[in-house]
Amino acid sequence: MSGGKLITGFAVTATSHTLGEYRARGGYQALERALLGMKPEEVTGEITASGLQGRGGAAFPVGRKWSVIRPDDGETHYLCANADEGEPGTFKDRWVLENAPHLLLEAMLIASYALGVRHSFVYIRGEFDLAYRRLAGAVEEAYGAGLFGKDIFGSGFSCDVFVVRGAGSYVCGEASALITSIEGKKGYPRNRPPRLTVRGLYQKPTVINNVETLANIPWIIAHGAQAYRTFGTTKSPGTRLVSVSGHVTRPGVYEVEHGYPVGRFIHEDCGGVLGGRALKAVIPGGISTKVLTASEIEPHRLGHFGDCEDRRVLPQSAGIPHLEPLVFEGESLQAAGSSLGSGGMIVIAEGTCMVRVLQVMLRFYHHESCGQCTPCREGMGWLHRIVDRIVSGRGRPEDVDRLYEISRANDGTTICGLGDAAGYATVGILDKFRCEFEYFIAHGRSRYDGCLECLGSS
Amino acid sequence: MKHLIPECEALKARLPQGFESTLVLPCLRRVQEERGYVADGDIDALAQYLGVPRVQIEEVLSFYTQFRRQPIGRWHLQACHNVSCSLRGAGSLLDRLRERLGIEPGQTTPDGRFTLSTVECLGSCGTAPVLVVNEVYHESMTPEKLDALLEGLE
Ligand SMILES: Cc1cc2nc3c(=O)[nH]c(=O)nc-3n(C[C@H](O)[C@H](O)[C@H](O)COP(=O)(O)O)c2cc1C
Numbered sequence: 347m348s349g350g351k352l353i354t355g356f357a358v359t360a361t362s363h364t365l366g367e368y369r370a371r372g373g374y375q376a377l378e379r380a381l382l383g384m385k386p387e388e389v390t391g392e393i394t395a396s397g398l399q400g401r402g403g404a405a406f407p408v409g410r411k412w413s414v415i416r417p418d419d420g421e422t423h424y425l426c427a428n429a430d431e432g433e434p435g436t437f438k439d440r441w442v443l444e445n446a447p448h449l450l451l452e453a454m455l456i457a458s459y460a461l462g463v464r465h466s467f468v469y470i471r472g473e474f475d476l477a478y479r480r481l482a483g484a485v486e487e488a489y490g491a492g493l494f495g496k497d498i499f500g501s502g503f504s505c506d507v508f509v510v511r512g513a514g515s516y517v518c519g520e521a522s523a524l525i526t527s528i529e530g531k532k533g534y535p536r537n538r539p540p541r542l543t544v545r546g547l548y549q550k551p552t553v554i555n556n557v558e559t560l561a562n563i564p565w566i567i568a569h570g571a572q573a574y575r576t577f578g579t580t581k582s583p584g585t586r587l588v589s590v591s592g593h594v595t596r597p598g599v600y601e602v603e604h605g606y607p608v609g610r611f612i613h614e615d616c617g618g619v620l621g622g623r624a625l626k627a628v629i630p631g632g633i634s635t636k637v638l639t640a641s642e643i644e645p646h647r648l649g650h651f652g653d654c655e656d657r658r659v660l661p662q663s664a665g666i667p668h669l670e671p672l673v674f675e676g677e678s679l680q681a682a683g684s685s686l687g688s689g690g691m692i693v694i695a696e697g698t699c700m701v702r703v704l705q706v707m708l709r710f711y712h713h714e715s716c717g718q719c720t721p722c723r724e725g726m727g728w729l730h731r732i733v734d735r736i737v738s739g740r741g742r743p744e745d746v747d748r749l750y751e752i753s754r755a756n757d758g759t760t761i762c763g764l765g766d767a768a769g770y771a772t773v774g775i776l777d778k779f780r781c782e783f784e785y786f787i788a789h790g791r792s793r794y795d796g797c798l799e800c801l802g803s804s
Numbered sequence: 805m806k807h808l809i810p811e812c813e814a815l816k817a818r819l820p821q822g823f824e825s826t827l828v829l830p831c832l833r834r835v836q837e838e839r840g841y842v843a844d845g846d847i848d849a850l851a852q853y854l855g856v857p858r859v860q861i862e863e864v865l866s867f868y869t870q871f872r873r874q875p876i877g878r879w880h881l882q883a884c885h886n887v888s889c890s891l892r893g894a895g896s897l898l899d900r901l902r903e904r905l906g907i908e909p910g911q912t913t914p915d916g917r918f919t920l921s922t923v924e925c926l927g928s929c930g931t932a933p934v935l936v937v938n939e940v941y942h943e944s945m946t947p948e949k950l951d952a953l954l955e956g957l958e
């Protein structure tokens with residue numbers, strides 16, 4: 347078992363998302379505690395002390411973001427919950443929205459109180475259907491019970507919430523694009539500075555947090571920062587919602603305590619690789635995070651070698667016991683050159699063509715680039731066309747170097763992280779599976795059967 | 805658009821003052837839910853009602869992939885073809901859709917029954933591959949489930 351459950355620790359039933367059942371589990375008591383017993387600064391202080399980090403991808407400390415806002419400076423402040431969940435491989439916020447919408451709403455009320463927010467927003471991706479209906483239903487239930495609106499719990503604190511549905515744009519999950527979208531415009535990301543906590547929605551200081559980030563807040567307020575820190579590791583306190591998909595026996599959303607070994611998680615908790623195949627690679631936190639090979643995940647068992655050429659030569663049993671297995675923790679993934687990202691883990695079985703995997707990713711980035719920055723707009727098109735050409739059997743020997751060059755040209759030269767992310771993802775795959783690209787170019791066909799589907803899957 | 809104004813007015817109760825522009829996306833969604841697409845007249849009416857420039861609405865309509873300026877088939881089949889769905893058979897599902905409907909993604913069958921689209925990750929990767937029919941997610945799709953599903957769509 348992957349450790350303590352702070353968000354998912356209840357039985358999901360046909361009615362467990364309702365206000366009545368949420369309250370029966372102790373829901374909205376943290377809000378009451380905050381409103382009636384704590385000053386706004388104390389709430390922020392508790393969150394800072396908890397060490398909670400953002401779960402939207404960048405792992406930014408929540409307390410640090412909130413502390414920029416002075417709740418009583420007389421300014422208008424806004425809060426937006428980021429429920430856009432567009433990072434491919436990620437579906438954990440959907441779990442919260444469908445199964446615990448009141449957890450998000452309670453968190454937003456607590457955060458609004460801490461930040462001096464009168465009007466809060468949820469930006470939810472446009473395609474979500476059940477998640478939206480559950481959330482909208484929960485909002486009405488909460489208003490009906492006097493949890494939103496004026497003078498909540500007789501505390502004098504008033505707060506409204508408004509749900510905005512997106513309309514099909516990945517880049518709108520980026521915080522500044524999300525704001526432009528709530529302003530009713532096309533979702534162009536904005537140049538920073540100024541930071542959004544200085545000038546955000548309609549030019550007012552705005553805090554944007556991911557749904558899962560917010561979902562941790564009621565627990566922290568109810569039990570205290572010190573109790574929260576008993577979960578996870580010193581540097582990464584608490585748990586992560588990990589959404590697992592791809593070639594894995596039991597895909598789904600799992601709550602995993604930081605520090606839990608990734609290999610054990612895949613092989614034991616998730617039932618291992620589909621069809622009993624060997625593990626080839628894992629994209630740990632959404633496709634924008636760098637791919638890891640099986641041996642990077644379990645070097646103590648498999649030995650540590652960089653790319654696929656080595657793997658053919660070395661026996662799989664060449665484990666090096668003193669090497670540490672990869673664990674769910676920011677630092678551990680960083681050391682391996684990747685990140686926990688948005689928690690969207692994609693498992694890839696041995697025999698899968700990584701050229702094809704990259705082709706799917708680049709088609710996506712090309713499609714989603716908003717086109718504002720030249721390196722991203724042009725770069726995505728080039729990358730995509732080159733890989734398309736390789737897959738069609740007409741690759742050229744210089745293509746691999748070209749892919750590297752274009753990816754690197756994006757790094758740090760664009761307004762938002764989409765361009766960078768696409769570059770990282772490309773470099774990640776090239777670094778570790780270069781030989782597959784060279785094989786494809788030399789032979790005009792995949793080194794494997796060229797399928798992405800794990801045949802023999804159920 | 806005009807008959808939707810009372811409904812849109814109600815939305816303002818939970819918004820700060822001066823947030824008319826925020827209603828662009830919600831109003832366009834409602835218009836499209838009713839008409840199936842957004843017509844020229846809707847844009848004019850919305851620009852006038854919200855007091856935002858017409859060009860802003862046009863930019864929104866062309867930026868977001870869910871908005872349409874043309875009618876489409878009665879059933880809109882949207883197949884995800886991102887990484888996780890591809891790893892679980894999105895390719896074969898799409899092939900089967902092409903074959904059964906005789907159209908390519910982006911096209912509508914001549915009888916106006918089906919429009920086929922490919923879409924990017926829909927947050928349903930754990931139950932891949934996913935096919936969205938109008939608004940509804942059909943998860944863990946198989947060729948057999950697809951055949952049964954198509955039979956039921958008039
Ligand atoms: C292209 C792009 C897409 C993003 N999509 C999302 C998203 O769908 N959901 C999300 O929470 N964060 C997304 N982010 C990250 C946000 O910009 C932002 O960092 C996050 O919402 C902040 O919340 P957190 O600090 O609680 O993680 C995206 C970033 C980029 C660059």
Ligand code: SF4
Nearest residue numbers: 716718719722760762
């Ligand atoms: S990096 Fe790409 S997606 Fe981001 S603002 Fe620039 S062009 Fe748009």
Ligand code: FES
Nearest residue numbers: 884889926928929
């Ligand atoms: S990849 Fe298809 S739903 Fe995520």
